[in-house]
Amino acid sequence: MAESSASAKKPLPVVDFLKLPDSGDPYLEGHKCQACGAVFLGERAICSKCGARNQMKAVKLANTGTLYVYSIVHRSFPGIEVPYISAIVDLDGGGTVKGNLINIEPNPEKIRLGMPVEVVYKDALGRKDREGNSYTSYFFQPRR
Amino acid sequence: MSDVFVVGIDMTKFQKAGTGPSVDLLGAQAALMALDDCGLKIQQMEALYCGNLGQANAMVGQRVLQQIGQTGIPVVNCANACATGATAFREAWMAIKAGAYDLVLAVGVEQMGAGLLGGGGGGKGIPKEGLLGSGTMPAVFAEAGMEHTRKYGTTFEQFAKVSVKNHHHSTMNPKSMYQIETPIETVMNAEMIAYPNTKLMCSVNVDGSAAAVLASEKKVRELGLMKRAVRVKASVLTSDPWQERDLVMPDVNTCTRLAAKKAYEMAGVGARDINLVELHDCFATAEILHYENLGLCGDGEAGKMIDTGEVALGGRVPVNVSGGLLSKGHPLGATGIANIYEVSTHLRGEAGKRQVPNARLGLTHVIGLGSACGIHILEKVSA
Numbered sequence: 001m002a003e004s005s006a007s008a009k010k011p012l013p014v015v016d017f018l019k020l021p022d023s024g025d026p027y028l029e030g031h032k033c034q035a036c037g038a039v040f041l042g043e044r045a046i047c048s049k050c051g052a053r054n055q056m057k058a059v060k061l062a063n064t065g066t067l068y069v070y071s072i073v074h075r076s077f078p079g080i081e082v083p084y085i086s087a088i089v090d091l092d093g094g095g096t097v098k099g100n101l102i103n104i105e106p107n108p109e110k111i112r113l114g115m116p117v118e119v120v121y122k123d124a125l126g127r128k129d130r131e132g133n134s135y136t137s138y139f140f141q142p143r144r
Numbered sequence: 145m146s147d148v149f150v151v152g153i154d155m156t157k158f159q160k161a162g163t164g165p166s167v168d169l170l171g172a173q174a175a176l177m178a179l180d181d182c183g184l185k186i187q188q189m190e191a192l193y194c195g196n197l198g199q200a201n202a203m204v205g206q207r208v209l210q211q212i213g214q215t216g217i218p219v220v221n222c223a224n225a226c227a228t229g230a231t232a233f234r235e236a237w238m239a240i241k242a243g244a245y246d247l248v249l250a251v252g253v254e255q256m257g258a259g260l261l262g263g264g265g266g267g268k269g270i271p272k273e274g275l276l277g278s279g280t281m282p283a284v285f286a287e288a289g290m291e292h293t294r295k296y297g298t299t300f301e302q303f304a305k306v307s308v309k310n311h312h313h314s315t316m317n318p319k320s321m322y323q324i325e326t327p328i329e330t331v332m333n334a335e336m337i338a339y340p341n342t343k344l345m346c347s348v349n350v351d352g353s354a355a356a357v358l359a360s361e362k363k364v365r366e367l368g369l370m371k372r373a374v375r376v377k378a379s380v381l382t383s384d385p386w387q388e389r390d391l392v393m394p395d396v397n398t399c400t401r402l403a404a405k406k407a408y409e410m411a412g413v414g415a416r417d418i419n420l421v422e423l424h425d426c427f428a429t430a431e432i433l434h435y436e437n438l439g440l441c442g443d444g445e446a447g448k449m450i451d452t453g454e455v456a457l458g459g460r461v462p463v464n465v466s467g468g469l470l471s472k473g474h475p476l477g478a479t480g481i482a483n484i485y486e487v488s489t490h491l492r493g494e495a496g497k498r499q500v501p502n503a504r505l506g507l508t509h510v511i512g513l514g515s516a517c518g519i520h521i522l523e524k525v526s527a
Contacts, residue, residue, distance in 0.1 A: 014276065068294070069287045071340075072339035073283050075260065075337045076280060077260065077274075080273055082274070086278035086338075088287060088392055096392055100274070108339060108340075114294070124275055129270050137276065
């Protein structure tokens with residue numbers, strides 16, 4: 001159980017649809033149905049909107065979008081730091097993703113529904129798995 | 145096809161989570177109460193549909209019969225998230241509709257833990273809660289409510305008024321977990337769980353059970369039970385049609401609208417004809433959405449509904465006069481039948497202080513996240 005070899009490894013993606021290419025920037029990957037245009041997160045073979053089989057094509061999702069809705073979470077499970085903003089973001093060009101909205105005060109007066117946001121990629125709040133692996137996650141922040 | 149009637153129905157007084165008896169004894173209590181309500185015996189029941197979520201793999205229905213009478217009848221155990229009880233009731237209704245039986249028992253029962261539901265770990269890698277937003281139920285339903293805010297400007301105060309109303313109603317319901325008035329300041333200043341839902345805007349985890357005896361028209365007449373019978377005018381179950389934000393935002397609206405449309409068609413009535421509603425107020429934010437989803441008002445008018453008191457006892461269409469899940473409590477698998485008990489009690493004119501005057505038609509609604517929507521329309525029988 002080499003802690004040293006684990007920490008030397010590069011971080012893992014927090015979810016399958018977060019891609020960390022060897023060269024180039026991280027991005028979120030969608031799977032788009034070529035028959036009806038529905039966009040999904042994560043690989044799949046069948047479209048649950050239209051039922052088409054084997055029509056999915058991997059697409060790179062945008063790093064910009066708008067805040068659809070949010071909640072400011074003040075009570076969570078033990079060990080989880082609060083408050084945080086749980087946000088649902090519509091990405092430009094298709095795809096809706098849920099994540100933490102950061103770099104803005106967790107105050108309803110400060111958060112505007114429909115505000116432009118961008119996707120940023122950082123360490124997953126220091127969380128590690130049982131093998132000691134680090135993870136890269138995605139977050140949203142207000143777009144300047 | 146025969147009309148189907150509720151002839152016996154009752155529920156236990158909902159109690160603090162973890163204080164009830166074992167799940168089989170708890171279910172047995174309501175089953176016996178429902179049988180006593182119509183003066184029938186377990187030996188007369190031809191089938192049992194039992195709803196329970198927490199122990200869905202543990203043959204709860206059979207264990208209820210092991211407490212009150214093992215007669216060898218078919219037992220089906222149902223699990224359908226918070227629509228579990230309504231699903232068990234609907235299966236009983238369908239069995240009679242199909243002509244397979246004339247007398248069927250439906251039981252919903254749940255023992256709850258304390259604390260937050262949803263969002264708990266699972267999956268590989270690292271915990272995602274608080275990293276990729278929140279999967280806790282208060283936050284999920286806060287986000288659903290914020291969608292209404294986004295469209296129509298619904299305020300925190302309007303959501304909070306739902307909780308004030310339902311807690312007020314519960315002061316008149318002896319079977320409610322709580323019977324406490326909660327003024328608007330108390331609701332808004334309670335501990336914030338997930339904005340805009342404070343602690344008093346979240347449903348109460350309780351232990352409880354509810355049961356119903358359903359009968360074919362022929363059997364109701366044969367047994368002379370028509371006087372207190374309640375006609376099931378519509379029974380509808382839907383799942384969630386595809387929506388673009390499905391993957392990250394469970395949609396409680398579309399499946400409800402679909403179910404409501406089918407239910408009104410089946411019953412041959414409109415939303416305007418309904419005299420009272422028990423709907424799925426698992427969170428205060430959710431109730432607002434369902435005024436519109438059930439057609440009680442037009443889109444964008446739900447805020448006005450709560451402001452003007454139209455949905456309070458004494459208003460045009462009282463909603464959750466039982467106290468709702470917010471105060472009466474929400475034992476997941478029992479909730480769907482407990483709602484039917486409440487509406488039936490009003491249609492029978494037996495609801496005491498909280499009686500909705502001249503109630504002839506009532507609607508019950510539950511949502512199981514993931515998603516399932518169950519709606520029943522019930523009618524007073526003119527004897």
